Structure formats: C-alpha cells, structure tokens
Amino acid sequence: MQAQIQALLAAQGGAGGTATGSNTGSHMEVAKPAIFNGEAGKVGSFITACRLFVRMKMRGNTVEEQVQWVLSYVQGESADIWKENMMEELELGEVEYENMEELLTNIKKEFGGGEEESIKAAELRKMEQGGRTMEEFIQEFKRAARGSGYEGRPLVEEFKNEGIRRKLMEAENPLLSIEQWYKRATALDKNWRESRREEERFRKKEVGEGQKQERQSLP
Numbered sequence: 001m002q003a004q005i006q007a008l009l010a011a012q013g014g015a016g017g018t019a020t021g022s023n024t025g026s027h028m029e030v031a032k033p034a035i036f037n038g039e040a041g042k043v044g045s046f047i048t049a050c051r052l053f054v055r056m057k058m059r060g061n062t063v064e065e066q067v068q069w070v071l072s073y074v075q076g077e078s079a080d081i082w083k084e085n086m087m088e089e090l091e092l093g094e095v096e097y098e099n100m101e102e103l104l105t106n107i108k109k110e111f112g113g114g115e116e117e118s119i120k121a122a123e124l125r126k127m128e129q130g131g132r133t134m135e136e137f138i139q140e141f142k143r144a145a146r147g148s149g150y151e152g153r154p155l156v157e158e159f160k161n162e163g164i165r166r167k168l169m170e171a172e173n174p175l176l177s178i179e180q181w182y183k184r185a186t187a188l189d190k191n192w193r194e195s196r197r198e199e200e201r202f203r204k205k206e207v208g209e210g211q212k213q214e215r216q217s218l219p
Helices: 002-012 040-057 063-072 078-092 100-111 113-125 134-145 152-159 165-169 178-217
Strands: none
Touching (some): 063 100, 078 100, 134 152, 134 178
C-alpha cells in the first residue's frame, strides 16, 4: 500500500505545490491540499482542497487511487496512527470505500466532530470587519460560518456589528435573511467608501487652491 501511494504521488508531482498534469487532459493548475496532521480546525479546508483537486485532476482515477492519494496527505501527530490503522484495514479488506466522499466523511467524523464546530463558532463570534472591505469581511464570515452550526436568525445575529447594525435596522424594509444582510451591508460599505474618497478629493482640492492663492498673494 505504501509503495502504491508513493507511485501515485510521483505520478501527480509529489506532495504540496500545484499540479500541472492530469489524466483527464485538463491543463489547469490546481492547488494541492496542505499536509493534514489531524488538527480539528483545519479538517474543513483539507477536505475542500482534496475534493477540488480530485474533481479537477483525478476523475479518471479509480476510487482506490483517489483514496490512496488523499491518505498520502494525512501525516504527522495523531493523524499518523489513524492513517496506519486505516491502511491496514484497507489492505485486509476490512474497509472498502465506494467513492472518495465516504473517506472524506470518515476523516471529518474522526478529526472534526463537535470540536470543529466549537472552534468555528468561537471564530464567528469574535469576527470584526476592521479595515477590510465588506466583500472581504463577508467572505471570511461565510468561511467561518460553514461548519459552525449557525444558520437562520442566529447567523444573522452574529453578522450584525455596531458599525452596520443601526443603519440596517433603520432600513425601510426589514431584513430577514442573511443574504439580504450581506447585500445591504455591501452596498452601504461601498457608498461609505466612495463618500470618503470624495471627501478626500475635495480636501486636496481645497488645499491646492489655498496654496495657489497664497503664492499669488506673496509680494
């Protein structure tokens, strides 16, 4: 099994980096997943990266090859013991996957569970926009929301913050869904930033005119 994994890695260009070849004929570069060491907070991103790569680059591979490829990126700390047990069970025929998604589900169950949900929920609760645009903040918020257990009204409540809450709550039409909050918050943020740019241009113009008048008034 280990020899098969090494051969598959060699065919795919090794661990890490991006892939430039594909047995499906696509020449698109697709980032490979980072090595996963069993850390609960990283299981979601690992699964997403594996799923994307396999769909883009390994559709023509067998399920066994896809499973071996995913396992090759599970390394270090507590993940090593789990992988050794998994490989032994596969070799003995005690475990058999009909598709790669079954393996990814198993990985999420083994390393994610309630701990991942708690981590995501905590991250969601402390998120602030800071100096980012609303579009950037929303993308980060969506990432944290996935797997956090928050949805519907509780998710809307977490999205609210002091910078936008009052303006949105005073809106003529009440906002109900999180998508409505995203859309309205983005529009307000764009308007506010454009207003700031206009003020800055006007200020610079006033300063320039003042300096010009001062030079003209000099003897």
